[in-house]
Amino acid sequence: MPTSNGVADGNSTPARILDAALASFATRGYEATSLDALAAGLEVRKQTILYWFPSKEVLLDAVIDRSAAELSLALEGSLATAGTGWVRVEAVVRSVFRLAARQPELLGLVREMGRLGPPAATRFVAVLEPLVARASQFLEAEMDSGHMRRHEPRLLLLTIYSTVIGMLTEVELLRALGEEPTARSLVRRRAEILDLLRSALVTVP
Amino acid sequence: MPTSNGVADGNSTPARILDAALASFATRGYEATSLDALAAGLEVRKQTILYWFPSKEVLLDAVIDRSAAELSLALEGSLATAGTGWVRVEAVVRSVFRLAARQPELLGLVREMGRLGPPAATRFVAVLEPLVARASQFLEAEMDSGHMRRHEPRLLLLTIYSTVIGMLTEVELLRALGEEPTARSLVRRRAEILDLLRSALVTVP
DNA sequence: AGATCTGTCTACCATATGGTAAGTGACCAA
DNA sequence: TTGGTCACTTACCATATGGTAGACAGATCT
Numbered sequence: 001m002p003t004s005n006g007v008a009d010g011n012s013t014p015a016r017i018l019d020a021a022l023a024s025f026a027t028r029g030y031e032a033t034s035l036d037a038l039a040a041g042l043e044v045r046k047q048t049i050l051y052w053f054p055s056k057e058v059l060l061d062a063v064i065d066r067s068a069a070e071l072s073l074a075l076e077g078s079l080a081t082a083g084t085g086w087v088r089v090e091a092v093v094r095s096v097f098r099l100a101a102r103q104p105e106l107l108g109l110v111r112e113m114g115r116l117g118p119p120a121a122t123r124f125v126a127v128l129e130p131l132v133a134r135a136s137q138f139l140e141a142e143m144d145s146g147h148m149r150r151h152e153p154r155l156l157l158l159t160i161y162s163t164v165i166g167m168l169t170e171v172e173l174l175r176a177l178g179e180e181p182t183a184r185s186l187v188r189r190r191a192e193i194l195d196l197l198r199s200a201l202v203t204v205p
Numbered sequence: 206m207p208t209s210n211g212v213a214d215g216n217s218t219p220a221r222i223l224d225a226a227l228a229s230f231a232t233r234g235y236e237a238t239s240l241d242a243l244a245a246g247l248e249v250r251k252q253t254i255l256y257w258f259p260s261k262e263v264l265l266d267a268v269i270d271r272s273a274a275e276l277s278l279a280l281e282g283s284l285a286t287a288g289t290g291w292v293r294v295e296a297v298v299r300s301v302f303r304l305a306a307r308q309p310e311l312l313g314l315v316r317e318m319g320r321l322g323p324p325a326a327t328r329f330v331a332v333l334e335p336l337v338a339r340a341s342q343f344l345e346a347e348m349d350s351g352h353m354r355r356h357e358p359r360l361l362l363l364t365i366y367s368t369v370i371g372m373l374t375e376v377e378l379l380r381a382l383g384e385e386p387t388a389r390s391l392v393r394r395r396a397e398i399l400d401l402l403r404s405a406l407v408t409v410p
Numbered sequence: 411a412g413a414t415c416t417g418t419c420t421a422c423c424a425t426a427t428g429g430t431a432a433g434t435g436a437c438c439a440a
Numbered sequence: 441t442t443g444g445t446c447a448c449t450t451a452c453c454a455t456a457t458g459g460t461a462g463a464c465a466g467a468t469c470t
Contacts (some may be wrong), residue, residue, distance in 0.1 A: 031237040032234075032237075035458065047418070121377040125378065132381065151397065151401060152397050154382040156401070158375065158382060161378070162371020163367050167360075167363065167364070176337065192360040199354055199406075239428085240428065250448070250450080252430095259429090261428065
């Protein structure tokens with residue numbers, strides 16, 4: 001039985017396994033990822049994976065937990081930004097894009113969560129739930145004070161979420177639209193999304 | 206070798222297979238769908254499936270082709286709507302929601318397309334490519350004539366796409382937000398999305 | 411030094427999966 | 441009647457998959 005906790009800092013074996021699993025789950029999908037393939041990529045035997053994570057599902061849970069924590073941390077940080085309505089929304093969107101540039105797999109996993117029904121998705125949502133509540137309250141307050149156009153806060157959140165995730169993960173469609181997966185394109189997409197959101201949210205005084 | 210073409214109208218066996226495959230691909234995903242499970246659901250032996258569709262991949266292609274055609278037809282219909290900028294955008298969004306109410310699996314498959322890289326996604330995108338081009342041109346023209354706020358047409362399209370698909374397929378997240386998958390909720394989501402898009406697109410005169 | 415623990419490995423295994431080969435009954439044209 | 445096609449079936453098979461059991465080398469403890 002492994003002694004070290006799930007945190008597994010540095011380039012320890014469990015951390016490397018988590019990294020590889022995240023990457024594969026996010027791109028190929030959970031079911032399409034085999035422990036053998038994962039192990040081969042790590043130049044390790046499959047049993048090593050099963051030593052640290054007793055089953056594939058446990059591995060998935062570990063990946064979800066770590067990713068959710070990371071995501072949560074990044075969002076918490078940007079939510080701590082002071083400022084009136086739009087500035088804060090912009091800060092959050094920017095931080096998500098920053099995250100996407102540094103760790104695209106993370107956003108890919110988020111996208112995958114929808115497919116894996118409960119209990120995986122439930123676990124993921126549970127961690128982010130407080131953030132959603134905070135964001136929802138924030139939006140509502142901003143609308144009440146007239147800083148933003150009035151919308152249904154939760155559905156507005158879903159819209160922002162969908163748009164950002166779509167912009168960051170719809171690689172196939174992006175390619176079809178002639179948008180290459182470059183850093184420059186990412187910046188352009190960020191500009192566009194901010195432009196759109198501002199149009200939809202900011203009240204013209 | 207099957208004689209009838211891929212159209213397979215009515216409740217013929219190949220049509221039933223396509224229906225079941227579409228449903229399963231859209232919800233469980235392609236890799237997670239086994240021919241055995243599919244056959245069991247249809248109360249038919251697996252070989253019957255392989256009789257009509259020589260391999261799983263061929264089945265996927267058939268599902269994609271049929272779905273893309275159906276989607277294309279629906280969109281073509283709504284695009285034929287005459288009218289100035291916003292009215293037409295609204296018509297398209299409404300038709301997609303109508304489609305989602307009647308055939309949720311179709312939208313689910315669209316969502317799955319992103320995951321299945323080439324060649325599956327390519328095939329799908331290829332069919333819808335002309336529509337994308339038309340829509341893009343339409344948006345650009347409307348912006349040129351000042352009926353709509355200026356945005357990057359293709360990225361605007363991606364935004365609309367992401368938002369609509371998200372609103373219609375993010376079941377887990379919707380549940381977490383307290384939005385039940387009812388018809389009433391669907392109407393509310395449609396209203397919200399139209400509201401948002403109007404805010405972002407329509408120029409205040 | 412000997413015992414124990416840790417991390418990884420080799421050796422298997424039951425099951426599931428996509429796919430091949432060949433058979434069977436119904437129908438139909440000659 | 442007979443031969444052939446059609447739709448579908450039973451009988452298999454090679455491979456991949458998640459997982460179990462246990463060996464083995466090195467470090468750590470007593």
